[in-house]
Amino acid sequence: MGSIVETIDDAGRRKILEKVSQSFHYAVTHIDQCNSTQILVQCENEVDLLILHCPETSHDEVLSLALKVVDRYHIPVVILSEKELSPDLRYEFHEVMVHNVLYSEFESALKSIIKFVLPQTKLRLKQTEFSQTSANLKNFSTDYAATQLLLTFVEKLNKTNTFDEVHVITIESVRELFETDICSIQHYNQQRSFSFFCGLSDEYETRCVPFCPWNVDDIDAKPTEFLNIEYSELPQFEKYLLSQQSLKSCIYFPLTGQKRIIGTLVVYFNEMHALSQEKIKLGRALAHNLSATFRRISSHTQYRNSELKYQSIFDNVVEGIYQSTKSGKFITVNNSLIKMLGYDSEEEMMQLNLPVDIYLNPEDRYQLAKEVDEHGFLHDRQLRLKRKDGSIITAIMNDRAVRDQSGEFLYYEGTLVDVTEKVQVQAELEQSEKQLKTVINSSPDLIILKDAQGRWLGANSAVETKFGLRDVKYKGRTDQELQAEAKTNKEFFEVSSKYDETTWQQHEFKRYEAVINKEDEPLYFDVVKVPSFTDSGSRWILVTIARDVTEINKDQRRQLQLEKKIQHAQKLESLYVLAGGIAHDFNNLLVSILGNAGLALMELNPESQVADSIRQIEVASQRAADLTAQLLAYSGKGKFLLEIINLSELVQEMANLLEVSISKDITLVYEFETELTPIEGDPTQIRQVVMNLITNASEAIGKKWGRIH
Structure with missing residues (x-):
């Protein structure tokens, strides 16, 4: 059309x-x-x-x-x-x-x-891509030979593929048309390698600066002729360089692009030389065709470079790239896909039947093709493929259906990325994360992870249970926000947030005891906070581990009380031992006193006043012996001697010993039965029982004021 x-x-x-x-x-x-x-x-x-x-x-x-x-x-x-x-x-x-x-x-x-x-x-x-020039030449030149010559040059230019070929034809054209071998093509805003010089010295080629006698945006610019270089409007440095070449005149022909002048064809003469209008028109036509040729070669070069660049990308990109038919045959594959699937050449890949040879499940290919036909594309679809050696890989596919302007299907086109290792690593990470999560959740300790801003990143099951957060979305929220959501132990959040900033600033772990006062009894937590920092030193993660030590504290207090009782018992035992030792030694002394007193009475007259005194010594010593017996009974070293005992009298005899055995703030009150029936027993053991009862009662009262009946 x-x-x-x-x-x-x-x-x-x-x-x-x-x-x-x-x-x-x-x-x-x-x-x-x-x-x-x-x-x-x-x-x-x-x-x-x-x-x-x-x-x-x-x-x-x-x-x-x-x-x-x-x-x-x-x-x-x-x-x-x-x-x-x-x-x-x-x-x-x-x-x-x-x-x-x-x-x-x-x-x-x-x-x-x-x-x-x-x-x-x-x-x-x-006839030619540039027939405008040929048609013009037939009209504006009466020199048929020159016209035919230019047509020949145009035809040659049409066949060139490199700038060097263009340069050779340009020299030949200038020589035939203008009868001079001195010329140059100078490009503006291009590499110097695009320019060329003929008949000019190396010094000129090195030092000259391309001169543009026109406005570069004037694509209709006409040739500019300088009949006398010495007095021309050329730049002074250009005139100096040309004078060194003994050149007298020159003419500039513009080389135009699509929107601007891209360079100039310059023809030089050793003598002052004025060109005829016919010659100038011929030169302009030559320059016009040179411009078109330069554009053509530049476009072709750019296209070829672009093609090579994209071909290089196609061949060396990491992703596997392919084109395939609807029937399941490859049209094009790159080297990465050949290597990915383990084949040796592109030709070998072309022989494959995709559903059977590539897909682990042939049905996958038909289902994927159906989806692409319906939606036009396929995005990040994971599938399993077979390699040549039979091994299985996991790949990510992106695919689309390519159609012509009328909408007719042409082929499928897409990429494949081998993610087998990534999937394996991901599975291992997930398994490791699952195991770690299991270990953390099985811990009775409270474990909380926070970011640098104090937002919760995660917590274990013990935290969810302890604070009633199992149905609360706590991730991304701070302690202050969760304090209102927590159903129990809300005070923990307030205490915890106070220590977060301190821990970050100290750059090391911090341990403290958190006490939560409750109505029934306080709760005690042993808390450790561990900060983690990035390689650059910025804050990353704060780990909080808290253990409920309330029962441990109770056990410690009970243990302390038990130890105090044991120490008290040990003191009493020492006292018993001391009392027994003293009673034993004192009893030995009393035996000697009673024995000597008895011997003295046997030698004295019963009516003697001295005898009365000795008898008083015997009574006192006997009472002392009774006291000693009570001490022995108190220390547990007395002998079992059964006697008929009146309990009231026995307790009255122990009154002095009992009163010194209890606290001064405790009053001992006696209420005896006057007609109490006697019993048979060991007086020493009875005394020990009474002593223990009074002592236990005293300890029960403690340091407070009280009475024992």
Whole structure:
């Protein structure tokens, strides 16, 4: 289908144009007449015909635009007007390419132009890509030999593929057209390797600075001739360098790109030399073709470099890249995919049947292809594939369906990334994380992880149970936020947050005891906080480990009380031992006193006053012996001697000993039965029992005031 660009401002005439164009299979693009820049940009594409609306007041502007399109793009132009125009077309080429059509004859004239004129114009332009120059030459040069010579050079330029080939043809062209061997091509804003010099010294090539006698944006610039270099407007340094070469005159021909001047062809002469207009036109035509050739080679070079670059990327990218048919055959594969699947060559891959040879489950291929057909693409799909040796790999696939302009399916295109090792590592990490989580959750201690801002990252089951957070989303929240959510032991959060900042600042673990006061009894926690920092020294994670030591504290207190009782018992035992030893030694002394007193009484007269005194000694000694017996009974060293005992009398005899055995703040009150029945027993043991009862009662009262009945 061809392309027509038009600027018609009348909707009815545009409909006529669209109707005629469609009958000849041409697409129509409308552009506003005032936007000449957009018209030129559009003409850079493959346009077959340009139709310009020509108002009565804009003949010159429209004609200028038409000639510019013809000269630059070789596109035929139709100028529509109400009245017939008489444009001054100096060249035959313009007369062939520019057509004036009246609106009254628009439809019939348009059909004739599309049906007959366009094919003839295309035929005339077919000879060469640059036939504009050839057509111009036949008109503006009467020198047939020079014209044919330039056509030959143009034909040679069309066959060149490198800048070196262009340089050789340029030297030959300059020599034949201008009868001089001295010339240069100098590029602006390009590497010096793109420029070349012929007949000039190495010093000039090294030191010269490309000079542009035009505005670089003026793509319609005309050649500039300097008949006398010495008195010309060339830069002084340029004139100096040229004078060193004994050059007298030169002419600059602009080399144009699509939107600016890209360089210049300079021809030098040893004598002052004025070129004829015919020669200048020939040089301009040569420069025009050189410009086109440079653009062509540059574009080809860029395309080739781009192709090589993307081919290099295709061959060396880590991901496996492929194109495949709907039936399950590879069209294209890169080296990474060949290596990934363990094959030796691309040819070997081309023979594979994808569902059977590549997919672990052939059904996967059909299901994936169906999904791509329905949605147009496949994104990050994980699947298992078979390698040549039968081993299994896990890969991530991205795939899309490529279609032509009409929507017909062409092929599948996508990438494969081997993530086998990554999946294995991920599985191991998940297993390790699961095991670690199990260990942490099985710990009875409270374990909490926080970030540098105090937000909770995680906690074990003991924390969730202890604070009633099992149904609370606590991750990402601070102690202050969770304090309102916690169902029990809320005071812990307040205490914990106070120590967080202290721990961070100390850069080492901190241990403290947290006490939570409850109504029934306080709870005690042994808390350890451990900060972790990144390699750069910034805060990372704070680990809090808390253990409920309430029961341990209770056990410690009970243990302390038991130890005190044992110490008290040991003291009593020591006292018993001391009392027994003293009683034993004192009893030995009493035996001696009683024995001597008895011997003395036997020798004295019973009526003697001395005898009464000795008898008093015997009574006192006997009472002392009774006291000694009580001490022995208290120490547990007495003998079992059964006697008939009156308990009231026995306790009364022990009154003095009992009173000294209890605290001074305790009063001992006696209430004896007057007619108490006697019993048979060991007085010493009875005394020990009474002593123990009184002592236990005293210890029960403690240091407080009290009475024992």
